[in-house]
Every structure is written in structure tokens, then in C-alpha cells.
Amino acid sequence: xxxxxxxxxxxxxxxxxxxxxxxxxxxxxxxxxxxxxxxxxxxxxxxxxxxxxxxxxxxxxxxxxxxxxxxxxxxxxxxxxxxxxxxxxxxxxxxxxxxxxxxxxxxxxxxxxxxxxxxxxxxxxxxxxxxxxxxxxxxxxxxxxxxxxxxxxxxxxxxxxxxxxxxxxxxxxxxxxxxxxxxxxxxxxxxxxxxxxxxxxxxxxxxxxxxxxxxxxxxx
Amino acid sequence: xxxxxxxxxxxxxxxxxxxxxxxxxxxxxxxxxxxxxxxxxxxxxxxxxxxxxxxxxxxxxxxxxxxxxxxxxxxxxxxxxxxxxxxxxxxxxxxxxxxxxxxxxxxxxxxxxxxxxxxxxxxxxxxxxxxxxxxxxxxxxxxxxxxxxxxxxxxxxxxxxxxxxxxxxxxxxxxxxxxxxxxxxxxxxxxxxxxxxxxxxxxxxxxxxxxxxxxxxxxxxxxxxxxxxxxxxxxxxxxxxxxxxxxxxxxxxxxxxxxxxxxxxxxxxxxxxxxxxxxxxxxxxxxxxxxxxxxxxxxxxxxxxxxxxxxxxxxxxxxxxxxxxxxxxxxxxxxxxxxxxxxxxxxxxxxxxxxxxxxxxxxxxxxxxxxx
Numbered sequence: 287x288x289x290x291x292x293x294x295x296x297x298x299x300x301x302x303x304x305x306x307x308x309x310x311x312x313x314x315x316x317x318x319x320x321x322x323x324x325x326x327x328x329x330x331x332x333x334x335x336x337x338x339x340x341x342x343x344x345x346x347x348x349x350x351x352x353x354x355x356x357x358x359x360x361x362x363x364x365x366x367x368x369x370x371x372x373x374x375x376x377x378x379x380x381x382x383x384x385x386x387x388x389x390x391x392x393x394x395x396x397x398x399x400x401x402x403x404x405x406x407x408x409x410x411x412x413x414x415x416x417x418x419x420x421x422x423x424x425x426x427x428x429x430x431x432x433x434x435x436x437x438x439x440x441x442x443x444x445x446x447x448x449x450x451x452x453x454x455x456x457x458x459x460x461x462x463x464x465x466x467x468x469x470x471x472x473x474x475x476x477x478x479x480x481x482x483x484x485x486x487x488x489x490x491x492x493x494x495x496x497x498x499x500x501x502x503x504x505x506x
Numbered sequence: 507x508x509x510x511x512x513x514x515x516x517x518x519x520x521x522x523x524x525x526x527x528x529x530x531x532x533x534x535x536x537x538x539x540x541x542x543x544x545x546x547x548x549x550x551x552x553x554x555x556x557x558x559x560x561x562x563x564x565x566x567x568x569x570x571x572x573x574x575x576x577x578x579x580x581x582x583x584x585x586x587x588x589x590x591x592x593x594x595x596x597x598x599x600x601x602x603x604x605x606x607x608x609x610x611x612x613x614x615x616x617x618x619x620x621x622x623x624x625x626x627x628x629x630x631x632x633x634x635x636x637x638x639x640x641x642x643x644x645x646x647x648x649x650x651x652x653x654x655x656x657x658x659x660x661x662x663x664x665x666x667x668x669x670x671x672x673x674x675x676x677x678x679x680x681x682x683x684x685x686x687x688x689x690x691x692x693x694x695x696x697x698x699x700x701x702x703x704x705x706x707x708x709x710x711x712x713x714x715x716x717x718x719x720x721x722x723x724x725x726x727x728x729x730x731x732x733x734x735x736x737x738x739x740x741x742x743x744x745x746x747x748x749x750x751x752x753x754x755x756x757x758x759x760x761x762x763x764x765x766x767x768x769x770x771x772x773x774x775x776x777x778x779x780x781x782x783x784x785x786x787x788x789x790x791x792x793x794x795x796x797x798x799x800x801x802x803x804x805x806x807x808x809x810x811x812x813x814x815x816x817x818x819x820x821x822x823x824x825x826x827x828x829x830x831x832x833x834x835x836x837x838x839x840x841x842x843x844x845x846x847x848x849x850x851x852x853x854x855x856x857x858x859x860x861x862x863x864x865x866x867x868x869x870x871x872x873x874x875x876x877x878x
Contacts, residue, residue: 351625353786365700371768372625372787376701376718475702480768481788483701483721484761485667485781490722497703 291336291488292328294350294358296343300474303381304359311495313338335488347373347477356482356489363451363472366415374483375475377496382474384453386412388467391440395464409439410449419469437461518622518629522818529823533661533814534614534634536823540657541636544649546612551593553616557585563592563599565796565804566772571620586618590633591811595797598639599805607640626787628815635792637809642794644746646808647776648753650792654780654810655757658789661812662822665783666758670724670750671766672743673773673793676714683736684713698765717764724751727762743775750776772796780812787816830868830875831861840873849875 293313295304308314315338319329329338339355343364349355351370361382365375388408390398405426410416413429420427432439436448437457451472452458452465476496482489515521522530538548557574572585587593590613598609614634622629636653638646651668658666676695680686686694690709697705703718720730724747731744751760770777770793777793792810799805817823830849832841834857841851852864861869861878868875 348624370625374699374701376703378702378704478701481781481786484669484763484779485759487723500704 290334291357291482291486291492292349292355293331293336293338294346294355294360295338295340296346296360297340298343300343300359300361300382301340304379304474307359307379307381307496307499310499311492344368350477350479353479353481356479356486357492358477359474360477361451361472361474362470363412363415365475365477366470367412368414372480374478374480376478376493377476377500379474379476379496380500382472384451384472386415386449386469386472387452387465388447388449388469389437389452389458389463389465390447392462392464394446395466398466400467406447407445408447408449409436409445411436412449415469416449437463516629518619518627520628520630525824525827526818528825529821530632530814530818532825533817533823534632536660537634537657537812537814538612538614540660541612541653544610544636544653544656546610546636546653548612548614549594549597550613550615551587551590551597553618554584554586555593556580557583559596560585560587560592563595563798564772565774565798573618573620588617588619589811590615590617591635591637591795591809594637594809595639595795595807598637598807599797599799603799608646609639610636611639612636632814632818633811634814635790635809635811637807639797639807640805642774642776642806642808644749644753647746647750647794650808650810651750651754651778652757654778654790654792654812655754657812658780658782661814661817663782663785663789663817667761667781668754668758669761669763669766669779669781670747671762671770671773671777671779671793672747672764672775673767673770673777674775675717675740675743675764676767678739679714679736682739684711686711695767699767701765714765721763721765722761724760724762727764731762731764746776774806776808778810780810785816785820789813789816827867829864829866830870831859831864831866831878832870834859836870840870844875 295301313336314332316330318324318326319338327339331338341349343360346358346360347364347368347370350358351372359379363386403425406420407428408416409430409432411432413431416429417427430445436450439445439448440463441461449469458465478489478493557572560572572588574583574585577584594611594613602609617631617633619629638650655666676698680691694706694709694711694714697709698714698718701718703715706714706718716730716734720727728744728748734740747762754760772795773793774796775794778791779788780790782789790810790812794806794808797805797807828849830844830851832851832853834854845851852866866878868877
């Protein structure tokens with residue numbers, strides 16, 4: 287094959303859970319991938335037809351949507367935020383479980399009634415999804431976009447509420463915040479560029495392979 | 507408001523400079539010639555028209571985003587066309603309503619989208635296509651697709667892939683053989699869009715799973731689809747697809763995706779997307795649809811549209827430059843002769859002009875063109 291398939295993998299929390307799945311699918315990154323000192327961004331694998339790139343989770347979706355990468359693994363939070371039309375998410379990999387939640391300081395939560403909101407100010411990494419979610423409930427959400435450390439926003443008076451990923455709830459607790467509403471449950475998905483799915487015949491068997499690994503009622 | 511920096515254009519709009527502007531004209535011409543050779547006659551609707559005329563011309567379920575202005579003359583809302591197909595539908599339903607069917611019309615021109623997306627940052631696009639009004643049969647589809655492949659080949663696109671889709675299949679199945687709880691239709695469609703087999707099973711729409719698994723190369727897809735028992739609605743569509751594939755034999759790679767509805771807002775039984783080698787996005791699309799007449803009558807039609815901008819950006823439509831520098835004092839007869847031989851002559855107006863400075867590829871030496 288002239289050009290290898292590019293498989294985009296997120297840095298961070300999903301990576302450790304994704305590697306065993308990739309190995310099961312017969313994709314093992316070169317040793318350099320695990321070298322913390324390596325400055326490389328693109329890595330070969332045991333399969334000469336597949337290369338891996340390691341980028342930020344939000345960028346996985348961007349690379350795949352534009353067709354710069356053909357396959358990727360990304361949380362459904364990122365897919366909800368962008369709702370790119372050029373991405374298929376054919377397989378729920380059942381890893382990276384967490385939820386996207388609204389949190390606020392414990393003392394505010396004690397007297398707060400969500401059903402009475404008409405306008406909220408929210409610090410979040412997911413302004414599009416948050417706005418859409420609240421709009422559907424008839425609430426106008428004014429979002430302050432942050433790229434991390436949302437939990438500090440209420441204590442410093444940036445916004446009283448945040449929308450962020452919650453897995454154990456430990457970070458919220460440490461910042462004296464409580465979860466008051468869940469926007470959605472999150473898992474990681476295998477994603478595929480729409481054009482690549484249709485025009486590159488070698489993509490489909492890979493998707494089927496992941497579907498088999500995850501198993502369950504959806505096996506073809 | 508701060509002053510607009512010189513040369514800045516609004517988002518999504520741009521100038522095409524040489525040689526791109528010429529490549530665009532050449533590509534448009536080759537596509538128009540290609541469809542004209544099938545007997546399609548060109549129409550040229552206006553850039554803007556009354557919003558009412560643009561909306562509701564084609565039977566669809568989705569609202570369209572339009573760039574609107576209030577016309578100071580008529581004080582009515584005008585809309586800039588985001589798509590020429592609806593205008594051709596209007597022409598067919600009004601001024602050309604009396605012409606014998608099938609009516610074969612072609613068009614090419616600029617359209618303007620309200621919003622650019624990150625994936626397609628242009629708001630102004632060059633659209634070209636052909637519409638066959640009065641039939642949406644397999645024969646009509648075969649003609650339209652053969653013509654689309656011809657037009658793309660003429661433009662220089664190689665390794666063409668046609669992805670066939672059945673835009674009204676899911677609603678048809680939901681209303682009949684594979685009933686869906688009305689409250690679930692939207693969720694199931696959203697998951698079908700993502701091809702998320704797991705989520706479809708979780709919604710209890712297991713009957714639709716084989717449709718997701720069937721998407722792929724035509725032979726495999728047809729085999730899997732034939733195995734699904736969903737009565738006549740599916741059968742007739744698959745027979746249609748088989749007929750179209752026969753007509754296109756070997757001219758393009760054909761895939762079938764029975765649940766795709768990506769951007770097929772107004773297509774009925776058949777939709778298709780066109781792809782080419784080494785082009786990241788879709789090059790064009792089309793399918794069958796219904797034109798609404800003023801008296802409530804409906805008329806079937808079939809057509810395709812190509813967007814030329816990705817082709818221009820991929821470097822298609824370029825031609826070798828033959829720019830010949832003609833120095834001061836050259837006989838005008840000689841220059842005429844060279845032009846008639848296909849040279850583009852660039853005449854010096856003063857002694858200061860040079861072949862190099864005027865971007866010429868050739869110069870005159872002893873009355874004969876020589877490469878620089």
C-alpha cells in the first residue's frame with residue numbers, strides 16, 4: 287500500500303485502556319511510543335500499513351474529521367462537543383467510562399432547584415454541548431470556555447457552576463463541589479473518517495475486528 | 507467599528523488569482539460540455555430570488571439556512587441561492603412546465619452558503635450539474651450517474667468511487683415492516699448516522715442492525731441486503747441498485763450504504779456521493795427527488811451536482827502556460843500569426859518590460875518562439 291492508515295490515539299486517561307485493545311486487534315506500536323523522552327508524534331507499528339499518531343483528545347476528532355487520520359479512538363464527550371458530520375463512531379469500545387456532569391459548590395446546591403433555572407453561567411471545556419443541552423431544557427447557558435482545571439472556577443468566582451467529566455468524583459469533592467445534574471454518560475468510541483470508510487477497503491475489516499473484540503449483541 | 511484592513515474579505519469568501527481562476531473556468535466548461543453531449547441544455551437562474559421561491563420548491567423535511575436580505579425595491583425577503591438544484595426545479599415547475607418530459611437541464615454557477623463549517627471553510631462555491639425532470643427510474647439514474655462519471659473523468663479525476671444510498675429506506679421501514687416507537691425514531695436515526703451498532707441494539711432496534719453491517723463494497727452489501735426480509739419496499743430498491751450497477755460496470759468503484767442520510771435532505775429512493783483518488787472530501791452528490799408544483803402536483807426528478815472548488819484546489823484544470831514575450835517593434839502580423847497558433851502573446855509596451863518580469867515562458871528569437 288502506498289500510504290499507511292493513520293490511527294489517532296489520545297494522550298492521557300484513555301491511552302492506557304486503549305493499548306490492550308489495539309494489541310488485541312493486532313496493532314502494536316513501536317518501542318519508541320512508550321519512551322517518555324521521545325519527541326516523536328508519529329509512530330510505526332508492527333503492521334507497516336498502519337501508523338499511530340498521539341495527539342490531544344479533542345484533536346483526535348479534528349484529525350479524523352478532516353481525513354488527516356482515517357481511524358481514531360476518542361471519548362463520546364468530544365464527539366458530542368463537535369458533532370462533526372464526517373465522523374462515524376461505529377464501535378463503543380466500552381473503555382474510558384465517565385460522565386459529563388454539572389457541579390456547583392455544596393452550599394449553593396443545598397438551596398438550588400435546577401427546574402427553576404432560566405439562565406446559567408458555566409465554566410466548561412464543552413461550551414457547544416453544554417449550550418445545546420440546556421437549550422433543549424429551555425435554559426440559556428452562558429459558557430466560559432476553559433481548557434482544564436474547571437473545578438477551581440467556582441471558588442474564585444469565575445462562574446458558580448461547571449460542566450466537566452466526572453469519574454470517581456474525587457476531584458469535585460476535593461474542591462468542595464457536588465454533582466447536581468448529569469448531561470450524559472461517556473465511553474470511548476472507535477471513530478472513522480466518512481470518506482475513508484467508503485473509499486478505502488482496508489478500513490472495514492479493522493472496524494469489524496474491533497467490533498468482534500468488544501463483542502456482545504452487536505457482533506456481525 | 508474599526509477600519510477593515512485593505513484586502514480583507516468576509517469569512518469564507520476569497521479571490522481566485524491566476525492561474526486558479528482560469529482552471530475554474532476550464533473545469534466548469536469541461537463539465538458543461540460533457541453533460542451537453544448527453545442532450546442537457548443549460549439554464550442560468552439568478553443569484554438571488556424571493557425567499558418563498560427558493561424554499562419549498564423541493565419536497566423535504568429540513569429547513570434550510572439561507573443568507574437573506576430585504577430587497578429595498580420590493581420590500582420582500584430575498585435569499586441568495588445556496589444550491590442551484592431548487593432553482594432548476596422552480597424553472598421546470600413554472601416557465602418550462604409545458605415542455606415535453608423528460609426535461610434535461612444543466613447549470614453551472616456560484617452559490618453562497620449562510621455558514622462555513624470547519625470542514626468546508628468556503629461559503630461561496632462553484633456548483634455545476636444536471637437535472638433530469640420527469641423520471642426517477644433506474645434508466646434515469648443510470649444516465650445521471652454515467653454522466654457524472656464522464657464529467658469527473660473529463661475534469662481529470664481518477665479512481666472514482668460512487669457511494670449509493672437509500673435516503674427514504676429507514677422511514678419506509680419504520681412505517682412498515684420494522685416498526686419503531688415514534689419516540690425512538692430520532693435516536694435510532696442518530697445512531698444509524700454514527701453507524702454505532704452497539705447503541706442501535708441497546709435502543710431495541712435490532713431489526714436495523716443488518717443494515718449497518720451491510721454498508722460496504724457493492725457485491726458484499728447486496729448479498730447482505732438480499733438476506734434481509736423486509737418485503738417489497740426493500741426488494742424494489744435493491745433491484746434498482748443492481749440495475750444501476752450494471753449500467754456503470756467497471757467505470758467506478760461502487761459501494762452501498764443503505765442507512766446514510768448525510769446531507770440527503772430532499773432525496774427520495776436514491777442518493778449518491780462521488781469521491782475521487784487523493785481527495786479528502788466529497789466531490790459531488792445527487793439522487794432522486796420530488797419537485798412541488800404550485801397547484802400541489804408533484805413531479806419526480808433525478809440529478810447530480812459537482813462542487814468544483816476541491817477540484818481546483820487539487821490542481822485539476824491547469825494547462826501548460828505558453829506565454830510568449832513580444833518585444834517592442836514586433837510586426838503585428840507576426841503576433842497575429844503566433845496567437846492563431848495558440849500562443850498567448852504578452853506585448854512589451856515600453857523598453858523597460860522584460861519577458862521574465864511579465865511571467866513569460868517563451869521569447870521571440872529571430873521571429874521564432876524559444877523557451878526562456
